[in-house]
Amino acid sequence: MIRFVTALIIITTNLIFAGEIALTFDDLPCNQDESAAKQMEINQKILQALAKFKAPAIGFVNEGKLYKDDEEIAKSAILKLWVDHKQPLGNHTYSHQFLSGTDAKDFQNDVIKGAAVSKKLMSDAGLKHQYFRHPYLDTGTTPEIRKDFETFLKQEGYIVAPVTVDTDDWKFNQQLLENPHNKDKIIAKYLEHTRAKFDFYKGASFKIFGRNIKHIWLLHTNLINAYAMDDLLKLAKELGYEFITLDYALEDKAYAEPDNYYAPFGVSWLYRWDFTRGKVVDWSKDPEPDNNPFIGTKSLTFTDKSRNCSIPVELYVSGESKGKAETGIVKLPVGDY
Numbered sequence: 001m002i003r004f005v006t007a008l009i010i011i012t013t014n015l016i017f018a019g020e021i022a023l024t025f026d027d028l029p030c031n032q033d034e035s036a037a038k039q040m041e042i043n044q045k046i047l048q049a050l051a052k053f054k055a056p057a058i059g060f061v062n063e064g065k066l067y068k069d070d071e072e073i074a075k076s077a078i079l080k081l082w083v084d085h086k087q088p089l090g091n092h093t094y095s096h097q098f099l100s101g102t103d104a105k106d107f108q109n110d111v112i113k114g115a116a117v118s119k120k121l122m123s124d125a126g127l128k129h130q131y132f133r134h135p136y137l138d139t140g141t142t143p144e145i146r147k148d149f150e151t152f153l154k155q156e157g158y159i160v161a162p163v164t165v166d167t168d169d170w171k172f173n174q175q176l177l178e179n180p181h182n183k184d185k186i187i188a189k190y191l192e193h194t195r196a197k198f199d200f201y202k203g204a205s206f207k208i209f210g211r212n213i214k215h216i217w218l219l220h221t222n223l224i225n226a227y228a229m230d231d232l233l234k235l236a237k238e239l240g241y242e243f244i245t246l247d248y249a250l251e252d253k254a255y256a257e258p259d260n261y262y263a264p265f266g267v268s269w270l271y272r273w274d275f276t277r278g279k280v281v282d283w284s285k286d287p288e289p290d291n292n293p294f295i296g297t298k299s300l301t302f303t304d305k306s307r308n309c310s311i312p313v314e315l316y317v318s319g320e321s322k323g324k325a326e327t328g329i330v331k332l333p334v335g336d337y
């Protein structure tokens with residue numbers, strides 16, 4: 001009986017907290033500089049884990065990387081491996097530049113140039129090459145830049161692939177590459193951080209939409225994900241998530257929400273929608289990796305003269321938090337004291 005009740009509680013809990021998430025991997029063939037053989041190994045491990053969990057995904061390619069170190073054929077084989085696994089490819093531009101810092105025509109040419117190999121592999125497999133992911137999630141610092149570029153994307157037949165869940169994998173990967181002897185600890189921290197991020201984004205989604213929307217997860221093809229993909233997928237499952245395709249995720253009407261966020265920082269679309277609607281989420285609670293080499297927290301005390309009291313403020317000083325704070329995007333956590 002107890003076992004039955006426990007099972008029922010688990011089922012009910014999963015139903016109540018159920019979620020859906022699409023997996024997206026950026027910077028193919030590989031997010032880090034390695035030999036083609038090592039890059040292939042990283043991709044194989046990721047694809048094997050995806051197959052094991054029957055998780056659909058999409059890989060966004062920087063084709064410029066194929067031509068580095070004269071290993072074009074071996075690196076193109078990595079892209080083919082994705083298509084052979086029935087995992088589609090998308091365009092992430094040829095050379096991964098900032099949209100806002102690049103001449104419009106040059107950037108558009110970089111998109112066209114970045115599709116040559118992937119488009120052919122996809123059409124040979126009877127698949128449509130149709131998704132675009134902005135490098136650095138830079139969607140334009142002005143309405144003009146965004147509008148011009150989106151008109152171009154439409155003409156070229158591309159659909160923008162947003163991101164709602166970003167678990168900072170590249171930061172942990174950087175740690176791993178610098179401290180390989182701490183591999184297990186870094187992976188454990190990465191999983192812990194991913195869990196905290198999932199919780200935070202779910203909370204944000206409920207605050208903004210009153211429900212957990214169909215999410216899109218940003219990941220990269222790198223060593224830490226090669227090691228941890230099995231555990232990451234297991235974790236997402238444990239948190240009640242089902243894996244869905246990007247096509248299906250985009251059917252969620254949340255993705256039609258207006259986005260008036262124009263800043264050079266690539267942030268979650270949840271942030272953009274919240275920013276546009278007028279902020280109901282406390283983004284200062286957005287978890288940051290505490291083992292990030294760029295991060296330190298600084299406690300300051302401000303004196304509030306009108307209320308005649310001191311207010312302790314925790315200032316996050318990672319590169320991006322500092323940038324957000326400086327442009328007034330992050331509200332400092334000032335409560336009632």
Ligand SMILES: [Zn+2]
Nearest residue numbers: 026027135136
């Ligand atoms: Zn990228």
